[in-house]
Amino acid sequence: QITLKEAGPTLVKPTQTLTLTCTFSGFSLDKSGVGVGWIRQPPGGALEWLILIYGDDARRYSPSLNSRLSITKDTSKNHVVLTMTDLGPMDTGTYYCAHRPEGPGDFFQDWGQGTLVNVSS
C-alpha cells in the first residue's frame, strides 16, 4: 500500500520561504521513471502542478513558478522536501504531494491528504 503525508507550517508570513516535507511509503524513489510531485489548490479553486522529482534525481518545474521552487529527496528516509520562496497571499491553499508511477506520462496515482498553508501577516 502506498501512502504519502505532507508536513509543514500552517501559517507563513508574506515574503517568507515555505518548506514542506512529504514522507512516503510503499514505493522506492530510486528508479528513473518513478517520481514525487507537488500540486496545490487554492480554496475553492483548481489544481496547479508545481514541481516533480524523479528517482534519477531529474527535476521538472512549473514554468510560471520555476524561479521560486526547489525540491530535494532523501531516498534513505523516504522524504521529499519542497521549498518555495517569496510567498504572497496568492500562495494560500492546500499543498499535496503525490506519487508518479513508472510509465508514460506525468500523472499522479496516489496522493497525500494535503496540508493547508495560509499566507498572511
Added chain:
Amino acid sequence: DIQLTQSPSSLSAFVGDRVTITCRASQNIAHYFAWYQQRPGKAPKLLIYGASTLASGVPSRFSGTGSGTDFTLTISSLQPEDSAIYFCQQTHSAPTFGQGTKVGVK
C-alpha cells in the same frame, strides 16, 4: 503551457443517468491524459490515465475516451457517491489541469 478547457463547469443529474464531461487541449497531446475525482474535503483520486485506462479499484461505470486534443469522461450510470468535482490533466509536458466540473446528484 498546454491549456485545457473543461466543460461544463457544473451539472446536475439523476441517479442512473449517463453523464459526460469533456476537455479540450490547446495542442495535440496524443493519449497523455488523465482524469481525477475530488470529493469535498478530500485529496484528488486518479480515475483514468493514458486517456482510457481505468485506474485500479475504479468502478467500471467510469470510462475515458479521446486522443489528440479532445477527451471525454463518461459515467454510464450516475450513483450518489459520484457527487464530486472532476478534473482533467494533460500528462504530455509540464502538467496542467482543467478548471474542474462539479457534478451533483439530484
